[in-house]
Structure formats: C-alpha cells, structure tokens
Amino acid sequence: MTKRMGPDPWQEITTGCVVLRPGSASEYHTGSxxxxxxxxxxxxxxxxxxxxxxxxxxxxAQTEDGYFKADMDYCKGCGICxxxxxxxxxxxxxxx
Amino acid sequence: xxxxxxxxxxxxxxxxxxxCNIDMAAVYPITPQSHIGEHLSDLVADGRIDxxxxxxxxxxxxxxxxxxxSGTGARVYTATSSQGLMLMHEILPIxxxxxLPIVMGIANRAVSGPLNILNDHSDIIPQRxxxxxxxxxxxxxxxxxxxxxxxxxxxxxxxxxxxxxxIDGFQLTHMVEPLEFPxxxxxxxxxPPRVPYATLHPDKPLTMGAFAMSDxxxxxxKAKDEALKNSKKTILAVxxxxxxxxxxxxxxxxxxxxxxAEILVVTMGSMGETAEIAIDELRAAGVAVGxxxxxxxxxxxxxxIRELLTKAKKVLVTDRAVSFGGxxxxxxxxxxxxxxxxASRPAIYNYIIGLGGRDVPVTDFIAMVSKVAGEDAxxxxxxxxxxxxxxx
Numbered sequence: 001m002t003k004r005m006g007p008d009p010w011q012e013i014t015t016g017c018v019v020l021r022p023g024s025a026s027e028y029h030t031g032s033x034x035x036x037x038x039x040x041x042x043x044x045x046x047x048x049x050x051x052x053x054x055x056x057x058x059x060x061a062q063t064e065d066g067y068f069k070a071d072m073d074y075c076k077g078c079g080i081c082x083x084x085x086x087x088x089x090x091x092x093x094x095x096x
Numbered sequence: 097x098x099x100x101x102x103x104x105x106x107x108x109x110x111x112x113x114x115x116c117n118i119d120m121a122a123v124y125p126i127t128p129q130s131h132i133g134e135h136l137s138d139l140v141a142d143g144r145i146d147x148x149x150x151x152x153x154x155x156x157x158x159x160x161x162x163x164x165x166s167g168t169g170a171r172v173y174t175a176t177s178s179q180g181l182m183l184m185h186e187i188l189p190i191x192x193x194x195x196l197p198i199v200m201g202i203a204n205r206a207v208s209g210p211l212n213i214l215n216d217h218s219d220i221i222p223q224r225x226x227x228x229x230x231x232x233x234x235x236x237x238x239x240x241x242x243x244x245x246x247x248x249x250x251x252x253x254x255x256x257x258x259x260x261x262x263i264d265g266f267q268l269t270h271m272v273e274p275l276e277f278p279x280x281x282x283x284x285x286x287x288p289p290r291v292p293y294a295t296l297h298p299d300k301p302l303t304m305g306a307f308a309m310s311d312x313x314x315x316x317x318k319a320k321d322e323a324l325k326n327s328k329k330t331i332l333a334v335x336x337x338x339x340x341x342x343x344x345x346x347x348x349x350x351x352x353x354x355x356x357a358e359i360l361v362v363t364m365g366s367m368g369e370t371a372e373i374a375i376d377e378l379r380a381a382g383v384a385v386g387x388x389x390x391x392x393x394x395x396x397x398x399x400x401i402r403e404l405l406t407k408a409k410k411v412l413v414t415d416r417a418v419s420f421g422g423x424x425x426x427x428x429x430x431x432x433x434x435x436x437x438x439a440s441r442p443a444i445y446n447y448i449i450g451l452g453g454r455d456v457p458v459t460d461f462i463a464m465v466s467k468v469a470g471e472d473a474x475x476x477x478x479x480x481x482x483x484x485x486x487x488x
Contacts, residue, residue: 010315010322015256015293016195017316019303 034077036092042067044089051081098276105236106131106269112240114139115283116247119170122150122161127213128265129177129203155180159187166196167304169295178205178219191258192227197250198258205265206452214453215265217416221426227320229259230393234368236273239263248334251290255327264366328395348397350389357386360408364390374461385465401434411442412468414449424480446480
C-alpha cells in the first residue's frame with residue numbers, strides 16, 4: 001500500500017471528494033504495483049519508439065542518446081512494451 | 097393567491113421545473129414519464145425558459161449528461177421511469193458520491209418482466225441504497241411543490257445531494273387535477289441561484305470523481321451516509337419555509353385520523369388518498385383506525401415512525417414492490433427495523449398491493465383492515481401477503 005496522502009478522519013473528506021489541488025495524481029506511484037520490470041537491451045534496440053507509443057501509462061520516454069527507458073515511479077510492469085517490441089529488445093525481469 | 101388551473105400532472109411538473117430557473121435538462125422519453133420531458137423541451141424550444149435541453153440517446157446518457165452539467169455549476173433536471181431508471185442505476189451512486197444537486201422526477205412504473213407500463217414502486221426500490229434523497233408525493237399539487245422544493249434541498253450548502261421526486265405513474269402523472277402554481281416572484285425568492293461548492297472551470301483546475309482505494313473508501317462512504325442523514329434537518333427547514341411562504345405544510349410522515357387509533361395503516365405515494373376514504377368509512381363504523389403516510393423514503397424518518405407506530409396495537413403496512421425471497425415488502429422491512437429496539441411494539445401485517453397497476457379500491461383497504469382487526473389476525477404476524485392474488 002502506498003503512503004496515505006490526505007486527511008485521516010472522514011470529517012475531513014472534501015464535499016464530493018473533490019481534489020482541489022491539480023496534478024496530485026502524479027504523487028500516486030503506481031510503480032509500487034509492479035511485479036516485473038522492463039529491461040532494454042540497446043544492442044537490439046532500433047529506436048523505433050513502438051514501446052513509447054504503446055505504453056498505456058505514458059511512462060516510457062526517449063533519452064538523449066535516442067534509446068528508451070521507463071519511469072519506474074509509474075511503470076506498472078504490464079509488459080505491453082516488451083510484447084510490442086518486435087526486435088525483442090525488451091525483457092521483463094522479476095522484481096525483487 | 098395564485099389561481100387554480102386544471103392541468104395534467106406530468107405537464108404541471110414540467111411547468112413547475114420551468115419556474116425553477118434551470119440551466120439544463122436531459123431527458124429520454126419513456127412511458128409514463130414522457131410528458132414531463134416533452135413539455136420541458138417545449139418550454140425551451142418556445143423560449144419560455146432560458147435553458148439547454150439535451151436530447152440524449154438513453155437514460156444512461158441523460159443522467160451522465162446532467163452530472164457533467166451539474167459539475168460546471170449548472171442547475172439541472174432529468175426525469176425517467178421504470179426501465180429508464182434501471183438503466184441509470186449504475187450512475188446514480190456516482191451522482192450522490194460527487195455530491196451533485198441533481199433533481200430527478202420519477203414517474204413510478206413497474207419494472208419488466210413481464211413488460212408492464214403501469215404503476216408500482218419496483219423501479220425506485222432497487223435505487224434505495226444509491227445515496228439519493230427520495231421523496232414520494234401523493235397528488236398533483238404535491239408533485240408541483242416538491243419538484244420546486246427539491247432544488248432548494250439539493251443545492252443547500254449542508255446537503256449537496258441529488259433528490260428524486262417519486263410521482264406514481266398514470267395514477268398521478270396522467271391525471272388532470274386542479275392545481276395551484278406558486279407565483280414566479282415568490283419562487284424566485286424561495287429559490288435563489290445555485291452556489292456550487294466547486295465547479296469545473298479551465299481557469300481553476302480541480303478533479304471531480306477521482307479514484308479512491310481501500311485507504312480512503314470507508315471514510316468516503318461514512319461521509320456520504322452522514323451527509324444523507326444530516327440532510328433531514330435541511331429538508332425540515334425547507335418545508336417550514338415553504339409552509340410560511342405558500343401555506344402548504346409538508347412533513348416526513350403525514351397522518352390522517354391517527355389520533356387514538358389502535359390500527360395504523362401505512363401507505364407511500366398516491367394510495368394515501370384512497371386509504372383516507374377507507375379510514376373515513378371505517379371510523380364511521382366505529383373502528384379505531386388511522387393512516388400514516390410516508391413521504392420521505394430517504395433519509396428514512398426513523399424517529400417519526402417510532403413515535404407514531406408504537407402508539408398502535410397493530411400496524412398494517414402496504415407495499416407496492418416485493419423483495420423477492422426476502423422479508424416481503426421493502427417499506428415494511430424498514431418499519432420493522434425502526435421498531436425492533438422498542439420495548440413495546442405493535443403487531444405488524446404486511447400487504448403487497450397494486451403491483452403493475454392493479455387497482456386497489458377503497459373496499460380493498462377496508463377488507464385489509466377488517467382482516468387485521470379480526471380475531472385470527474395473529475396468524476399473519478411477521479408474514480406478508482399478496483393482496484387479492486388469485487389462488488387455485
């Protein structure tokens with residue numbers, strides 16, 4: 001369970017659970033759900049960006065050298081990038 | 097004093113909503129609600145009210161559209177019946193969790209199957225736990241009055257909850273009744289513009305309807321339950337204000353000749369007026385019987401029910417819906433729960449009546465009371481019976 005980020009008692013729940021501060025979803029690190037992590041083998045990577053296109057979390061980004069990596073704060077380890085990577089440059093590796 | 101006019105109740109409900117300065121309505125047609133939506137769209141098309149009427153492709157879309165509009169701070173209205181309400185079911189608890197003051201008219205109708213278009217309460221009962229304030233009306237005048245009151249209750253800063261107004265389909269919606277519309281100037285005074293607790297606006301970003309897991313969900317449900325229970329104070333205050341301004345008194349539970357009654361009959365909705373005639377005849381024949389009419393279904397008026405019903409020896413609860421395989425009628429189940437902890441409890445008899453539009457005349461009420469008053473009545477305690485069901 002991720003760290004609680006708001007008020008404890010029910011009395012402090014805002015009316016309608018409205019979140020008044022924008023952008024707070026980024027504080028919820030869905031990476032804590034991950035059981036496997038994607039590992040890129042840049043020897044095989046052709047920089048096509050299909051991992052970036054298919055990542056449902058939007059957490060894959062291109063680095064300065066043109067290769068790709070995932071932001072591990074948000075990567076849930078779904079494996080879609082590895083499944084879509086046709087040069088087979090991404091391996092899903094067990095966490096832990 | 098406003099003058100009386102003869103008008104079909106569904107049309108009158110749309111006229112009353114038209115007096116409430118709504119910004120937007122989304123209604124999908126379904127018998128017997130359709131005349132409300134049709135007339136409301138006429139009011140918009142004819143330029144009589146300045147509002148958007150969104151023609152949606154289903155009731156699921158209707159309730160979703162009014163949620164979106166309500167989130168922007170608009171005053172919104174929708175209406176439906178039966179299958180339409182069932183299609184809204186998924187969205188109803190979201191409206192209440194988001195604390196959006198939506199007002200919905202329900203022309204109560206039996207749910208399928210078999211397909212039936214006539215009146216009973218099997219459409220609203222499955223929505224019982226959706227977190228909406230739920231009010232039943234007994235006649236056309238109440239339908240007008242409560243439709244207007246509903247906006248004030250829903251939008252009150254201590255409430256911020258959706259309200260549904262239950263209007264028995266056909267029995268009420270399609271009757272032409274003598275009705276009195278409140279003066280527009282008084283309605284404007286009674287119902288000031290909505291002041292939303294938050295609005296969707298690009299200049300002030302915020303999130304409505306966010307995700308919440310087990311670390312928050314219990315607290316949110318507790319807050320919702322407290323909000324609904326707490327709304328009763330505002331409902332009572334709004335009804336007091338209405339009585340002062342318009343002279344018609346509303347209470348969570350109404351009584352008729354209940355003083356000194358040994359047997360109390362309980363009704364909810366339009367059957368109350370039929371039951372009153374039966375009470376008159378029974379009283380004239382020397383039977384100590386009175387009537388208790390439930391107006392507020394949610395939040396359930398536990399205190400009023402306890403106070404009234406513990407004075408009687410026998411209570412005859414009528415239900416217009418069935419909790420299949422359960423305790424019988426849903427209203428009776430609530431009443432039993434309300435009385436369980438009382439030291440002195442009346443015997444309770446439950447009749448399921450008027451399903452799918454079956455007529456319940458005065459003579460049926462007299463027959464039910466006579467049976468309950470009789471010596472062999474003890475046999476039916478804690479059970480329920482389908483009134484007049486044909487047996488082999």
